[in-house]
């Protein structure tokens with residue numbers, strides 16, 4: 045008998061430990077659930093941390109209104125199966141109430157607006173900590189973010205003033221108005237997430253698997269044709285077998301050509317891929333080298 | 346699906362020793378760099394007028410740091426081979442950033458200390474080695490870099506080995522290894538070098554893949570800090586009471602007699618539950634739920650251990666601390682402490698000495714610890730603490746100190762015991 049945990053078990057254990065620490069040390073945590081693969085993993089981790097008890101926090105989705113219908117359907121079904129409470133914070137409502145203005149033009153997205161809706165929801169529900177599914181391997185600014193990070197009154201992240209994080213001793217003390225952001229998947233890579241999904245046999249929304257879809261090419265990426273997207277001159281829709289590596293605002297989430305129809309196929313495609321998830325599928329990060337860092341400072345998750 | 350184990354690495358080196366290049370090389374040669382990342386750094390290298398792609402750019406982090414051209418905070422990188430998955434905490438090497446190295450090393454199994462083959466060991470190499478030993482790392486690898494610039498001179502390498510072997514012998518480091526490398530050209534990083542027939546050892550990555558880390562954790566003394574009590578209080582789970590936590594030491598089995606501290610209540614383990622079913626044994630760092638045979642009172646912050654192997658609750662702590670705040674620490678200070686899942690308050694009764702991390706000299710006259718200083722203190726706690734010596738158990742022997750007015754984490758601490766005093 046060797047007492048060495050396989051790496052997925054070690055990562056899982058570390059995540060459960062963080063979830064329980066945050067549940068114990070904060071008064072009103074909340075778990076962000078989008079219906080995407082990382083947050084699906086987060087739900088499984090929450091089940092492992094707290095069952096047979098109920099989750100000591102509600103779930104929340106910041107809905108851009110540009111969510112893939114397949115993902116929304118999946119989200120509601122999964123929440124019902126779990127018997128937990130879901131709060132939907134709607135960007136559309138923020139826009140309708142005049143608290144944010146939609147970007148215009150063919151490259152408009154609701155990514156920035158999401159921040160406003162998120163901060164409003166935090167205030168309304170008095171959340172003092174949010175669980176997010178972000179990983180450090182996603183993007184360079186994230187590589188330095190703490191597992192338990194903090195946002196000030198304005199939701200801003202200050203990368204220069206982070207608390208030291210030693211061992212697994214998380215300091216959950218905050219001032220009024222501040223809130224914590226806990227990232228149980230910090231040390232997971234995209235491949236770890238996929239391997240975990242396969243191991244746990246987690247159900248995913250169908251858009252993660254190859255399917256025929258009407259798309260158009262822009263900046264070297266494929267985007268879904270939808271009522272929310274405007275085609276530019278010379279952009280022609282065509283049908284292609286694609287799958288998604290992340291699900292977000294469908295106007296800025298790129299699809300990849302793929303024939304992988306099963307989880308095993310997807311895992312082998314990911315293992316062989318030569319492009320990062322964000323580089324391949326997120327238009328918003330391509331804008332500038334420091335795009336992500338800037339958005340995070342403004343309170344983007 | 347293949348199972349691989351997880352190994353955590355902390356890197357350290359003085360500025361320009363080639364740490365960024367080495368990490369870039371590890372990521373690149375282990376095929377961890379993806380096309381878009383490579384295109385990005387190729388682009389930046391070209392804009393800066395470089396002839397070749399600068400692999401060091403891969404580990405470049407936040408904008409502020411890019412502007413200053415230095416890394417100022419711990420950054421985490423990931424790479425994997427068929428055998429292992431690695432988490433690398435990249436700590437910058439500046440003098441003032443002892444706290445970053447301490448942070449990076451706190452969770453690490455192994456430290457890679459960079460040494461420039463031309464300059465030989467510097468004060469900083471020794472400081473980094475000392476910090477690795479202070480933080481309880483069992484394995485240190487000295488990567489003697491830029492061997493190409495000394496024409497792969499074996500004698501130059503051996504001088505560095507002798508020097509650092511002497512130094513390491515004064516520290517508590519069971520496993521020290523030296524590897525001559527050229528990070529720039531890739532010799533002995535992932536692939537064996539072609540210009541060093543005299544070197545019989547493996548390349549760095551091979552060494553990291555085969556390092557024996559499983560036995561580094563304490564598998565003898567049962568320690569289970571309770572994090573969270575699961576009590577569904579539904580009809581179906583009316584009498585359910587599970588104690589959730591992460592095993593901090595030892596191997597737990599159903600039937601084992603246990604002692605709950607600080608109450609002193611005794612019971613035994615009825616079963617060890619996980620979401621995937623009951624299991625026959627639990628060991629570090631597993632997260633599990635324990636059920637006891639008796640209805641004893643157990644809550645968060647309690648420690649479950651064995652009746653004949655347990656720490657005595659104490660109110661005085663003898664510890665080394667690394668101070669991480671601008672305002673200095675002095676005797677008389679009042680702070681909050683977090684150790685395992687326990688929170689309490691402390692008063693700093695005494696500052697015994699400040700340790701010069703470069704010379705290991707003890708300054709007995711010091712009356713304060715400044716930012717990045719390491720020193721020995723006596724603390725008095727507001728509630729009984731249940732601790733082990735850090736040397737025996739990193740999970741139950743470590744703590745953080747928190748300033749209650751700013752909520753900042755101001756120190757990391759390691760419990761000492763009489764048998765294993767530091768230098």
Ligand SMILES: Nc1nc2c(ncn2[C@@H]2O[C@H](COP(=O)(O)OP(=O)(O)O)[C@@H](O)[C@H]2O)c(=O)[nH]1
Pocket residue numbers: 358359360361362363364365366367401490491492493494526527528529530
């Ligand atoms: N000749 C030679 N130069 C190296 C080697 N490793 C790094 N360098 C150079 O040393 C300089 C500092 O390297 P860098 O990785 O930025 O150092 P860091 O400050 O420790 O991260 C750069 O110009 C590198 O190209 C090596 O093995 N051989």
